[in-house]
Every structure is written in structure tokens, then in C-alpha cells.
Amino acid sequence: MRINLREKVFIANLDLVRYKLVTLTWGNVSGIDREEGLVAIKPSGLSYDEMQVHDMVIVDLEGNVVEGVHNPSSDTPTHLKLYKAFPDVGGIAHTHSKYATMFAQSGKEIHCLGTTHADSFNGAIPITRFISKEEIEQGYEKNTATVIIERFADINPIEMPAVLVRGHGPFTFGKTPHDAAENSHILEITAEMAFGTYQLNPQCEDLPECILKKHYNRKHGPDAYYGQNKKEK
Numbered sequence: 001m002r003i004n005l006r007e008k009v010f011i012a013n014l015d016l017v018r019y020k021l022v023t024l025t026w027g028n029v030s031g032i033d034r035e036e037g038l039v040a041i042k043p044s045g046l047s048y049d050e051m052q053v054h055d056m057v058i059v060d061l062e063g064n065v066v067e068g069v070h071n072p073s074s075d076t077p078t079h080l081k082l083y084k085a086f087p088d089v090g091g092i093a094h095t096h097s098k099y100a101t102m103f104a105q106s107g108k109e110i111h112c113l114g115t116t117h118a119d120s121f122n123g124a125i126p127i128t129r130f131i132s133k134e135e136i137e138q139g140y141e142k143n144t145a146t147v148i149i150e151r152f153a154d155i156n157p158i159e160m161p162a163v164l165v166r167g168h169g170p171f172t173f174g175k176t177p178h179d180a181a182e183n184s185h186i187l188e189i190t191a192e193m194a195f196g197t198y199q200l201n202p203q204c205e206d207l208p209e210c211i212l213k214k215h216y217n218r219k220h221g222p223d224a225y226y227g228q229n230k231k232e233k
Helices: 002-018 076-085 098-106 133-151 177-200 209-220
Strands: 027-033 038-041 057-060 065-067 091-095 162-165 169-174
Touching: 002 027, 002 038, 002 091, 002 177, 027 076, 027 177, 038 076, 076 091, 076 133, 076 169, 091 177, 098 162, 098 169, 098 177, 133 162, 162 177, 169 177
Parallel strands: none
Antiparallel strands: 027 038, 027 091, 038 057, 057 065, 091 169, 162 169
């Protein structure tokens, strides 16, 4: 099971490179095995060009290294606290992708302006408050998760699998590490589209709620009908 988890997390980390979401070593993906209570995550500062499956670090939910010769990502405390708070999440990705990070730095949510956004995100991409000086001193990475969890008090992270940490950058969620990485890709495309839309029309209106719900629910709702019937051969 640990080998399988390592492989999934390794591939998802390489997906960030394939999607052109990371520069140097700025980014990471993790995945969790809920039954064993173990998390696999990218090693801290290791080049994507050099990284291999066996380099993925296995930690328990308290951050103790169970398997691996490298230090886990410096963002590991953020991932672990999010897994504890969001029991339906199976993968987490963090990048500093250009357009999503510009929204995070500007302190602006990414409003739903069109159906491309609505297909994947059930509303505006939320943004957190700034992490406080006291929270930084008490544990910066752990409290990065604190501000996310606080912002998601009434938000389902499966229906809204993305968040902007103010002044920092995006985190995305998924049921698997692959889903989390893919949601980072979709988020970046959505952010770039929103950026360009506001340049063309700074007074652009949000997509009407009825269109947003139609597009989100046809792919993700209980009566979703987008795509192929999984029962068909």
C-alpha cells in the first residue's frame, strides 16, 4: 500500500511540472492512506529532475517520518492539519503558479465569470486572511492550515477544491493526489481567464447563479450526466 501511495504522489508531483505550475522546487503534492493513517509527500527542496518514486517521504499524521531518507516538504504540517480537518480529502497540492498567486497577492477572490470556472468550482475561489505575527511565531506552516480551515468553516473542500492563501499562493484538494494536481491546473487556467476578462472589462459581472449551478451540477451533482456512463463497456 505504501509503494502504491508513493507512486501516486510521485506521479502527481510530476504532473505539476507537466502542467507548468512549478518553478525550481516551488510546489508539492501529498496523498493520504486513511486506513494506515500515513501521508506520502514530496521531499523538501529536491529537484523535480532528480526525484524518483522512492524519494517520496512517508510520515504519520503527527509528522514523524515512517519511511524515507529525505526531509519531508517544509509544508508538511500544513498538509497534515488539512487532512485532519477535511476527512473526504485524499490529496493536496500547493504551487506558486503565476496567475493564481497574483490573485492571492492582490487579496482578491477569483469570481466565477464563466462556465469554465463553474465546471470545476462551485462558486468564487475563496481567499484567506493574512496569517498573524503570533500565528507565525507559534508555527507558520501549521497555522497556514489554520487560516484555510477557518475560511472553510461553511465550505465543502470537495465542492470547492481550491483556496488562495493571502499573500502566499494556492492550495488545491482532491479525492486523490492526481485530482489535487489536476485541480491546480484547472485553477491556474481559471485564474488566467479571470485576469484577462477583467482587463477587457473591469466591470464584468459574475456568471448568473443559475448557470453556475447548472454547469457544476451536470458534472458533480447527484444527477450528473456529463461524460460517459461508467457502466457502459
